Amino acid sequence: MIGAKSGFNDNGINWPDDSEGGYRVPYSVFMDENIYREEQKNIFRGPSWSFVALEAEIPNRGDFKSTFIGDVPVIVIRNGEGGVNVLVNRCAHRGAAVCRKLRGNTSYLECVYHSWAYDLDGNLTSVPFRRGMRGKGGMPSDFSMAEHGLKKIRVQIVNGLIFATFRSDTPDLEKYLGARMVGAIKRIFNREIEVLGDERQRIHGNWKLYAENVRDPYHASLLHLFHATFGLYRSTQVGSCVMDELGRHSLLVASQGTSSEDDDEDAYSDQRSFNSKFVLQDPSLLKGKRDFDDDISLVILSIFPNLVVQQISNTLAVRQIVTYSPNEFELVWTMFGYEDDDDEMRRIRIKQNNLIGPGGLISMEDGEAVELVNRAITHGSGDSSFIAMGGGKAESADHLITEGAIIGFWQHYRELMRI
Missing domain, CATH: 3.90.380.10 (Naphthalene 1,2-dioxygenase Alpha Subunit; Chain A, domain 1)
Structure with a gap:
């Protein structure tokens, strides 16, 4: 059994011995700032599928919901073809939040800070003064719009429940959930x-x-x-x-x-x-x-x-x-x-x-x-x-x-x- 032995780990957490027939959880695992940061990396940005929305919350093209995976802000949005995207809610320019509303409908996404604009798939479509003014300023000549979109996260859906993962190697959603849990979802979302x-x-x-x-x-x-x-x-x-x-x-x-x-x-x-x-x-x-x-x-x-x-x-x-x-x-x-x-x-x-x-x-x-x-x-x-x-x-x-x-x-x- 995992955790059958006691001892300190690299994070300084002493996980007690559970040989007496019960299971012990050290209270420090709830309080430690380093543990919290590791959770964000190893769990929420790790090989897990996180729930982000119901499809019924974004039924129409351009409908969006802003939410989080762990503490990473994301936008769940239905694109022009009716598909669902999950995008990190962070402008590729200076990192400002692009979407400031909890939910709504839009034809494009725009950062209020410098007006960089993105389509519903997160592609960068507009950069004000990209070519400068009167031959001065502007972005470098080799600046590629295609390389500076919003970060897109992998998405899968089961019976109207939208999940996202940062990892390409996370098993497909239904395998991750397992047959019993998929069956329970399908029973309710029938x-x-x-x-x-x-x-x-x-x-x-x-x-x-x-x-x-x-x-x-x-x-x-x-x-x-x-x-x-x-x-x-x-x-x-x-x-x-x-x-x-x-x-x-x-x-x-x-x-x-x-x-x-x-x-x-x-x-x-x-x-x-x-x-x-x-x-x-x-x-x-x-x-x-x-x-x-x-x-x-x-x-x-x-x-x-x-x-x-x-x-x-x-x-x-x-x-x-x-x-x-x-x-x-x-x-x-x-x-x-x-x-x-x-x-x-x-x-x-x-x-x-x-x-x-x-x-x-x-x-x-x-x-x-x-x-x-x-x-x-x-x-x-x-x-x-x-x-x-x-x-x-x-x-x-x-x-x-x-x-x-x-x-x-x-x-x-x-x-x-x-x-």
């Missing part, structure tokens, strides 16, 4: 979608704490009182948490209504997160309709390094992780339904979206939990977490009391980071 809106949440914590959180079914019915109280998710339900063969991606699923009253009372009798006497003043919040042919009511699909795809009852969304520093990241939530939703279903989705996002009845606790950890470990140099629920190994599970997918994340992380 027809044309309609974007309902988005929200942005700045969290003062390390992005890897959130990567742990979404791979952790153990916390979901303990931290999230709403989940357990109203039966959306309980650890007693039928469910599973499985990974791809490298442990980097995970798929958590559960089925509402599959636990018995006796099981719930036994499991949660001494937990603050369960009180069967609570009722909603507006029960229509949880009134839903069947979306899929199966009985799965909850899906948390975590794709390394920066994507979460969710189904919680009738709420459908993608969450994109954007990194800013060791102690700050942003979640970009994009909620969607299907183009063929009737008016009733659209109203249901919009109302249930109150469950998620930074102020959601469920999701707000995750951001708070990340910040609680981040504050407490700031001065924890030399200490580490202990991850052992489910056996302390990176193994898929046919139940919901496991932390195996967290360990899988860390093992893949360490391979890429060489620590």
